[in-house]
Amino acid sequence: MTGHRRCAPCAVPPHILERIARNGNDEQRARALSTMAQDSSHRSVRVHNALMRSVQRPATPPRLAPTSGPRRTIGDAKESEDLPGTTVRAEGDAPVADVAVNEAYDGLGATFAFFLDAYGRDSVDDDGMGLLATVHYGDHYENAFWNGRQMVFGDGDGELFNRFTVSLDIIGHELAHGVTEDEAQLMYLNQSGALNESLSDVFGSLVKQHLRGQTAEEADWLIGEGLLTDAVQGVALRSMKEPGTAYDDPVLGDDIQPAHMDGYVRTTTDNGGVHINSGIPNKAFYTLAVALGGHAWERAGRIWYEALRAPQLRPNATFRSFAAATSRQAQVLFGPEETQAVRDAWASVGVPV
Amino acid sequence: MTGDRNTGSRPDGGGPADLAGRIRVILERYGGIIGRPVRRGLDTAQLPADQAATLRSLAASLTAGPDGTAGPGGTGGGPAGADRFVYVIEVEFQGGRVERTFHEPVPEGVRPLLTLLSRAPRLPARPGPPPPSSPAGGSPRR
Incomplete structure (x- = not known):
């Protein structure tokens, strides 16, 4: 991690600071606003660094040679x-x-x-x-x-x-x-939290596909494959291909992930349903990956990865703002075919770009 | 961690919780990579005397103090990281109830009660209407 993020003020998540600023007494509000201001300055450094990276970034993905490999x-x-x-x-x-x-x-x-x-x-x-x-x-x-x-x-x-x-x-x-x-330090709450969760599902699935050498069509798009015991009626924790179908079990309950904004779940639990509403961006990514075909990490994954790194992406990003970021990255990295495919994928889950 | 958040309610307007009679302790777990809520509970009326005494003792540590604040502190804010559990422990007793929310890592003083409740029978999900959905293109209220 970069050093500026280790500072004490950053120990309190931004959404908590916002809550304190909204609901706290005068003294608490003043402290929270002060901390948020400091955090904003740290964000400015991050945005600057991201901009510098984008300027220095070559047209094709860099193939860095790390000095020591994984540790x-x-x-x-x-x-x-x-x-x-x-x-x-x-x-x-x-x-x-x-x-x-x-x-x-x-x-x-x-x-x-x-x-x-x-x-x-x-x-x-x-x-x-x-x-x-x-x-x-x-x-x-x-x-x-x-x-x-x-x-x-x-x-x-x-x-x-x-x-x-x-x-x-x-x-x-x-x-x-x-x-x-x-x-991006996406806030772990509501839509930004669901995006945070979805990004982990996307890259988690791509890690598996990459190791297996699978194309988008060949992949299972399951999260938590093998995790459920034989006693559970289900195949995994989540399905990116068909959100809401991973399990239906008398003890565990049924998978309630939505695949479209029509089914967006408003709840106060699970930080605003971050593991539930992640089904919507998950489905958008799956739809894009299959539309583009081939290895999903090469184009769809790259677009998502660079959108995550884009300096315009705010910690309180919404599905719509992230969708816009992916559309911009598709245009910059690839071309009109990929850009239209990104827009179509988001439109298919009820998120206009 | 952001400190205590005691959401307890006392119809009797305060005073030490009376745990001598029948008590019911319910654990609700939210979050985790699974994202499914799990509800478990124990009732002294359905436990052998020694186990009921253990439950009362552990619950007392949660409800100690006239306004519930002397027990192990609840943690209202989320910690760094992702996929962590949030626990809500509710103690129902004659004349009132106390509810505490704990984010991981939970305080040491709560762990014995949490461990006991984690092995308790599963209960049906909290009664109530299913969460509403927003219209297409909508966004959650922040």
Whole structure:
């Protein structure tokens, strides 16, 4: 990460600062506004750096040669919630007997290779950041997450969920949260939060497709493939191809992801339904990828990646503003055919560009 | 983390929670990469005496103090990162209820109660109408 983002004021997410500014007393409001002003100046630095990068960026994706390749470290929390846990495998070490450790190690490697090969990106921060993952987190912990510094994987309850390292797309999803945080700091709330989630699904799926050498037509477009146990009536956590169809289970419930703005879910839970409404941009990306054909990371993925890096993308981006960013990038990077395909994809989910 | 957010309500206008009688403790978990809410709960009326006593003891740590603020602090704001869980623990007792929201990482003092509730039977989703949808092209209210 760049140094300016490590400052103390940035520890409080922007949406919380906005909430305090809106609802706090005079003193709290003054402090929040002051912090937001400082954060804005940090954003100015980021915008400047992004502009400099865009000026220096060649017409074709750069193929950087990182000085050292991935620097992976896998920790074992041993069913505690202590991070990062005991180091059990470091870069270059041979596989160990613990399958979760090896899956995490290989998954980080595949994700690093994807971002480097497809977009010339050198790790999470494009500056060779070490990749740290902890496995066996918590007691039957049914989750994987990005905590702002590292990836964390639970073992699942064994009844509904298997270990969370079992899905390469989930490992890619979590690492992509780090990329999004580094590039755009999308607020984890409502539409910007759903975009944040969708970007992780997009790049998580592309990591898997890249490793398998699959085209858009060949890919399964599932997130969390293999994660659900045989006891669950479902195939994955989410389907980018057909949002809302991944599972329908008496215990887990049914998949309620919408595939169109007609079904946009307004809710106060899950940070405004970030894991629900992500189905809409997910479907838009899938539609574009299939329309363009071939390897989805080459054109559709590149457009999404550069839109994420665009200095115009605000932390409170909406589906519509992100759609506009993708349209601009399609025009800059490719041409009218791709630009029209981007507009058609967004229109198909009810987001006009 | 942004500190406490106690959303507890006391129809009796305050005072220590009376946990001597029947209490019901409900855990609602939101978020995570799964994104599905999970609801679990325990009721002292349906537990053996020793387990009911354990539940009362752990719930008391959550509801301590005249206005609920002396217990482990709830955390109202989201932490850095993504895909983290949010827990809402509700304690219903004779004369009132207290509800606390915790973002991960949860305070140490809450973990024993959270662990106990995480192994409790699943409950049906919170009753109420399904979330409304906005019209095409709409955006959520911020």
